Amino acid sequence: MFLKRCFRKKNGKRHVYWQLVESYRTPQGSRHRVVGYLGELSKSARRGWARLATVLDGKAATKAEQLSLLDQSDPDPTLPDTITVDLNGVRVQRTRDFGGVYLALTLWRMLELDDLLDQRIAKGDEAVPWSLMAAVLAIARFCEPDSELHVEDTWYPRTALGEMLGISENLVNDTRLYRTLDVILALKSEIEGHLKSRIGELFKPDFDLLLYDVTSTYFEGQAEENPQAKRGYSRDHRPDTKQVCVALVVTREGFPLGYEVFSGNRADVTTVKEIVEAMEAKYGQAGRVWVMDRGMVSQENLEFLRTRNARYLVGTPKSMLRQFEKHLLDKDWEEVRDGVEVRLVSSADAQETFVLCRSEDRREKEKAIHARFLARIEDGLSKLEKTLAGAARKRDKVTIGKQIGRLLGRNSRGAGAFQIEVVDAPEHRSGLKLVWSRVNEWEDWATLSEGCYLLRTNITDQTPQQLWQTYMQLTEVEAAFRTHKSDLQIRPIWHQLEHRVQAHILFSFLAYAMWKTLQTWMDRSGLGRGTRTVIEEVARIKACDVILPTSTGREVRVCCITEPDAAQRSLIDRLGLAIPQRLGRPSWVAVPQQLDSACSIDFSPKSPQHGL
Numbered sequence: 001m002f003l004k005r006c007f008r009k010k011n012g013k014r015h016v017y018w019q020l021v022e023s024y025r026t027p028q029g030s031r032h033r034v035v036g037y038l039g040e041l042s043k044s045a046r047r048g049w050a051r052l053a054t055v056l057d058g059k060a061a062t063k064a065e066q067l068s069l070l071d072q073s074d075p076d077p078t079l080p081d082t083i084t085v086d087l088n089g090v091r092v093q094r095t096r097d098f099g100g101v102y103l104a105l106t107l108w109r110m111l112e113l114d115d116l117l118d119q120r121i122a123k124g125d126e127a128v129p130w131s132l133m134a135a136v137l138a139i140a141r142f143c144e145p146d147s148e149l150h151v152e153d154t155w156y157p158r159t160a161l162g163e164m165l166g167i168s169e170n171l172v173n174d175t176r177l178y179r180t181l182d183v184i185l186a187l188k189s190e191i192e193g194h195l196k197s198r199i200g201e202l203f204k205p206d207f208d209l210l211l212y213d214v215t216s217t218y219f220e221g222q223a224e225e226n227p228q229a230k231r232g233y234s235r236d237h238r239p240d241t242k243q244v245c246v247a248l249v250v251t252r253e254g255f256p257l258g259y260e261v262f263s264g265n266r267a268d269v270t271t272v273k274e275i276v277e278a279m280e281a282k283y284g285q286a287g288r289v290w291v292m293d294r295g296m297v298s299q300e301n302l303e304f305l306r307t308r309n310a311r312y313l314v315g316t317p318k319s320m321l322r323q324f325e326k327h328l329l330d331k332d333w334e335e336v337r338d339g340v341e342v343r344l345v346s347s348a349d350a351q352e353t354f355v356l357c358r359s360e361d362r363r364e365k366e367k368a369i370h371a372r373f374l375a376r377i378e379d380g381l382s383k384l385e386k387t388l389a390g391a392a393r394k395r396d397k398v399t400i401g402k403q404i405g406r407l408l409g410r411n412s413r414g415a416g417a418f419q420i421e422v423v424d425a426p427e428h429r430s431g432l433k434l435v436w437s438r439v440n441e442w443e444d445w446a447t448l449s450e451g452c453y454l455l456r457t458n459i460t461d462q463t464p465q466q467l468w469q470t471y472m473q474l475t476e477v478e479a480a481f482r483t484h485k486s487d488l489q490i491r492p493i494w495h496q497l498e499h500r501v502q503a504h505i506l507f508s509f510l511a512y513a514m515w516k517t518l519q520t521w522m523d524r525s526g527l528g529r530g531t532r533t534v535i536e537e538v539a540r541i542k543a544c545d546v547i548l549p550t551s552t553g554r555e556v557r558v559c560c561i562t563e564p565d566a567a568q569r570s571l572i573d574r575l576g577l578a579i580p581q582r583l584g585r586p587s588w589v590a591v592p593q594q595l596d597s598a599c600s601i602d603f604s605p606k607s608p609q610h611g612l
Helices: 049-054 059-069 099-110 113-120 130-143 148-158 161-165 174-185 188-203 272-283 299-307 318-328 360-390 397-410 412-417 440-449 464-472 475-487 498-524 531-539 566-575
Strands: 002-010 013-026 029-037 091-097 209-218 243-250 256-263 289-292 311-315 334-337 340-346 353-359 418-424 432-438 452-457 542-549 555-561 582-588
Touching: 091 099, 099 113, 099 130, 099 161, 099 498, 099 531, 113 130, 113 188, 130 148, 130 161, 130 174, 130 498, 148 161, 148 174, 161 582, 174 498, 188 256, 188 272, 188 498, 209 272, 209 475, 243 272, 243 475, 243 498, 256 272, 256 498, 272 299, 289 464, 299 311, 311 464, 318 340, 318 353, 318 440, 318 452, 334 464, 340 464, 353 360, 353 464, 360 397, 360 412, 360 418, 360 432, 397 412, 397 418, 397 432, 412 418, 412 440, 432 440, 452 464, 475 498, 498 531, 531 566
Parallel strands: 209 289, 289 311
Antiparallel strands: 002 013, 013 029, 091 542, 209 243, 243 256, 311 452, 334 340, 340 353, 353 452, 418 432, 542 555, 555 582
């Protein structure tokens, strides 16, 4: 679901409102339907987002108050309470991004990551506390992910974060940012444990169900000094580059619990034991249910989980469906949702239960895929057949065989549907003829198995519907990877050193925890999951310096926040945020240092310097 802004004219006045829209598939393609209208802000609706405060054990109000005041410094004692302003000279300077960084800082403090880092990092002689620099890096990754050099040169000076955190622009440089990566990396385990505890306080998620999957992210550069940078199976379709594998564990709701970084050539199935032991060491062993896709499944891994009294629900290879062919023909299937049916089959030793599933939407998709591959193979074979029939010279069987192999390799999903043979044909100048036909047994099995998949589990206290719904939660891990890669841009990795790569992934993990907090907050308040829409709308709120010439001959600077428009105000009210009207206190503008007379420049028309 996502948010959609709409406009309507009533009595000659333009009104802005929001719709909560759901995307769904039809045979004609993707369609949208309105789930709810959110534009009319009743008293209860205005409190929609603020409902989270009841879960925040009294700390949300304190955090919001801190963010609303922002600058608690004393006013300039030389600035009078009232002063005459020359309106003709009023001007605006330094428009900066405010709304996006304000929202991100709210989430950072809501997760109490600032308190954790303040407590865990020993104070030294550093000019800026490491906890504040960590906030800068995490907020940058959340709002505009890019390199540390980009943060220093472009992003940080363009935002109002300096006024919020009290860190001047000259103190945010790439050296200090890189050192922050090194300092915070040492706290990885404590950060993971803290997030679990804090998210548990905020949202009460189910920590007994653990969803696990692995993705990869690639490097720009050779990364020769990083032993984990290897070539392997690339989910990013970049086999030409080195990569690392990132293993992520999330809850049923998609909250991140922990992650590990593995070498880029590490097989998924070999990571399970290490991840399970790491999670159990951090959060305990009892009552865990592990959900994984078929890439993690091996008999050794399943036996390992059973020896630890862990419960599991995993996918299986498509080839394993053959063992259940007779059950696919049975009639007693249970419908768990529109177009989806499941059936339970006990294993021979009664230690496991196999869950047969078939989906009408998936059947249509696989049917279309098979049809496309079959058409390609038939077209390729027909062309090769004509080529052999019209060739002007002898052809070699080995060469023709290689051509057929390449054709089938490019269309492997339909390769088993054909019986192909190259035979001698004296009547042709090529000396060869292509003979091929369709395999009826393959087509019969494809028709029967299209849309079907198989799960296996040792869980005995759930219904078929519950088992299927539990396995479908793996989409939360896939969504987490999409957010990491698309919105938080964890790829490509430009760092070349192993510890810097680890720290880069840690801050992506932190930014995702902030992202997921916002998304869950929205979801529970009836705003759907269109997180990017909310971020982009709030980010359009700016901060700017208003310069006021006064009767004293000096100028006063006031950092003001732009007034939100109707659509932004609607979302802000639901967020329960109190957007301040200005940042900090009014202050005198510093008088620029006068140029020495010896260094003055004459800009008169007669001066040779005039043309410069």
